[in-house]
Amino acid sequence: MSTEGGAPPFSSADVRRQDAAPGPLPNPPPQAGEGYVAGSIDADLIARRSRTVRRRRLVIYALRVLFAVFWLGSWELSTRLNWVDPFFVGQPSGVITRLWTWITEGTALGPLWFQAAVTMEEAVLGFLVGSGLGIVFGILLGRIELLAEVLSPFIKAANAIPRVVLGSLFAIMFGLSVWGKASTAVVLVFFVVFFNAFQGVREVDRNLVANARILGADNRRLTTEIIIPSAMSWILASLHISFGLAIVGAVVGELFGATAGLGQLIYNAGHTFDVNGVFAGMFVLAVLALIAEGLISALENRLIKWRPSRVSGEVPI
Amino acid sequence: MAGAAIELRAVTKRFATPNGGIYTALHDLTMEVAPGEFCAVVGPTGCGKSTTLALISGLERPSAGEVAVMGKPVNGIPDGIGYVFQTDAVFPWKSVLENVAAGPRYRGTPGGEARAQAREWISRVGLAGFEDRYPYQLSGGMRKRVGLAQSLINGPRILLMDEPFSALDVQTRTLMENELLTLWSSTSASVVFVTHDLEEAIALADRVFLLTAGPGTVKGTFEVDLPRPRNVAEIRFQPRFAQIYEAIWNQLRDEVLVSYERQKHASAV
Numbered sequence: 001m002s003t004e005g006g007a008p009p010f011s012s013a014d015v016r017r018q019d020a021a022p023g024p025l026p027n028p029p030p031q032a033g034e035g036y037v038a039g040s041i042d043a044d045l046i047a048r049r050s051r052t053v054r055r056r057r058l059v060i061y062a063l064r065v066l067f068a069v070f071w072l073g074s075w076e077l078s079t080r081l082n083w084v085d086p087f088f089v090g091q092p093s094g095v096i097t098r099l100w101t102w103i104t105e106g107t108a109l110g111p112l113w114f115q116a117a118v119t120m121e122e123a124v125l126g127f128l129v130g131s132g133l134g135i136v137f138g139i140l141l142g143r144i145e146l147l148a149e150v151l152s153p154f155i156k157a158a159n160a161i162p163r164v165v166l167g168s169l170f171a172i173m174f175g176l177s178v179w180g181k182a183s184t185a186v187v188l189v190f191f192v193v194f195f196n197a198f199q200g201v202r203e204v205d206r207n208l209v210a211n212a213r214i215l216g217a218d219n220r221r222l223t224t225e226i227i228i229p230s231a232m233s234w235i236l237a238s239l240h241i242s243f244g245l246a247i248v249g250a251v252v253g254e255l256f257g258a259t260a261g262l263g264q265l266i267y268n269a270g271h272t273f274d275v276n277g278v279f280a281g282m283f284v285l286a287v288l289a290l291i292a293e294g295l296i297s298a299l300e301n302r303l304i305k306w307r308p309s310r311v312s313g314e315v316p317i
Numbered sequence: 318m319a320g321a322a323i324e325l326r327a328v329t330k331r332f333a334t335p336n337g338g339i340y341t342a343l344h345d346l347t348m349e350v351a352p353g354e355f356c357a358v359v360g361p362t363g364c365g366k367s368t369t370l371a372l373i374s375g376l377e378r379p380s381a382g383e384v385a386v387m388g389k390p391v392n393g394i395p396d397g398i399g400y401v402f403q404t405d406a407v408f409p410w411k412s413v414l415e416n417v418a419a420g421p422r423y424r425g426t427p428g429g430e431a432r433a434q435a436r437e438w439i440s441r442v443g444l445a446g447f448e449d450r451y452p453y454q455l456s457g458g459m460r461k462r463v464g465l466a467q468s469l470i471n472g473p474r475i476l477l478m479d480e481p482f483s484a485l486d487v488q489t490r491t492l493m494e495n496e497l498l499t500l501w502s503s504t505s506a507s508v509v510f511v512t513h514d515l516e517e518a519i520a521l522a523d524r525v526f527l528l529t530a531g532p533g534t535v536k537g538t539f540e541v542d543l544p545r546p547r548n549v550a551e552i553r554f555q556p557r558f559a560q561i562y563e564a565i566w567n568q569l570r571d572e573v574l575v576s577y578e579r580q581k582h583a584s585a586v
Contacts, residue, residue, distance in 0.1 A: 207404055214394060215420040216420060217419075306452075
């Protein structure tokens with residue numbers, strides 16, 4: 001691997017970015033001062049437009065429900081008619097019954113909320129530590145060229161390891177404590193956030209940097225007022241994927257040694273051939289992950305209010 | 318000339334190209350700008366106009382020759398420099414008010430006072446009422462006004478402008494050119510205004526520098542003895558304007574042809 005000729009030490013292939021970059025947008029929003037006052041004809045058009053939008057949203061919700069009914073219904077039906085054996089593939093009604101027993105009577109490992117809390121504690125700790133380290137190292141290496149060139153082969157090598165296997169190592173190092181699992185989450189989260197923060201720093205508009213320097217910004221101001229805000233949209237984009245990875249880390253960590261947690265619960269269910277229990281555990285994990293995703297989106301919207309909000313449900317009249 | 322605001326003496330600037338070659342942007346360029354003078358720099362595409370500004374601002378260092386601003390050799394960004402960029406360089410995550418207040422804050426003015434100054438400049442460039450907007454909520458012309466206020470608030474003695482209005486539509490552009498002249502007349506700043514538009518150069522400047530096709534060097538300088546205050550929209554109809562235009566164009570035409578031939582060859586390779 002060579003990093004000569006000013007090539008960045010990390011290629012863009014290292015970066016997983018799912019969000020749009022700030023900058024020129026394909027559909028600029030109506031610009032202030034260029035709008036016009038809506039007359040009566042416009043009022044009519046606007047009313048028609050909002051009706052169209054509402055109708056479209058209803059259709060989409062209806063289709064979603066229809067899809068879920070078809071999917072779960074065909075699963076339930078095929079197992080009831082014994083086309084496939086519910087012992088191997090589970091059964092929606094069985095999953096719901098299992099969930100209900102877990103909620104009302106608790107699981108084999110104790111109350112359900114406690115399992116969820118244990119896993120969430122591990123995932124949140126891993127997420128916070130991993131993304132914190134990722135942001136700090138990403139910005140440091142992005143700003144200090146020498147550091148990036150010296151460390152890049154080590155970071156690439158570390159990134160190439162299938163990191164979940166480190167879970168067994170952490171189980172030895174930290175035993176059954178929360179850090180055994182959180183550490184697995186940390187190593188999964190760190191690299192994703194690190195590469196995004198690094199790339200975000202590298203992609204800062206050179207014009208903005210030049211402008212800030214001319215206006216009198218010193219290096220510290222440049223970092224806090226230009227580099228970090230600019231890299232923030234990259235970093236926040238990576239946080240969306242990261243929380244999912246933190247949950248993966250926590251669950252995998254629990255497989256290597258735990259007394260409680262949703263991962264342990266799923267593992268137990270698998271060992272007792274309780275397929276419905278595995279699905280029920282997955283369902284709880286999915287719900288928690290979706291809630292976390294919602295929280296991160298809310299954080300993103302708060303932090304990046306300078307970016308035009310994406311127009312959803314845009315429908316031609 | 319003693320006491321020149323800007324001096325470039327036998328300046329050469331080379332860049333390393335990505336494929337290992339060397340590209341000479343400027344070759345043996347000498348120019349001087351007097352305090353309070355409005356200079357325009359014109360030349361064909363790729364003749365190193367922008368590089369000239371980068372050298373004066375200290376963003377780039379010359380490969381050979383000397384650059385001095387206010388009699389002092391340029392080493393880092395000189396005091397009293399303002400720079401209006403070709404593309405948008407306002408900070409998208411800052412409101413109009415924070416964008417304009419950035420300069421004074423970076424230079425150590427307390428936040429409250431910086432914002433008070435910023436409000437004044439925002440109304441001076443005609444954006445009163447837009448203090449809390451973000452750049453994405455503004456039109457291109459309005460963003461340019463923010464950029465102007467952002468530079469002028471620092472009271473620059475030298476204002477560098479790199480094709481600042483090239484992205485604007487013709488009407489907005491004429492409007493902005495007039496406003497620039499009004500704002501400039503209330504300061505004592507020297508201006509170096511880079512443009513590829515000869516009409517714009519003559520309408521605005523006291524003196525026009527014509528650069529050769531790259532590597533750029535000064536081919537000629539032309540005094541623009543049109544009276545001030547000027548109205549950019551109407552000054553084009555004066556016979557003197559046409560004379561000056563013709564004189565410069567006669568020389569610029571050859572350079573444009575050279576530059577055009579080169580581009581054709583470059584794209585044919």
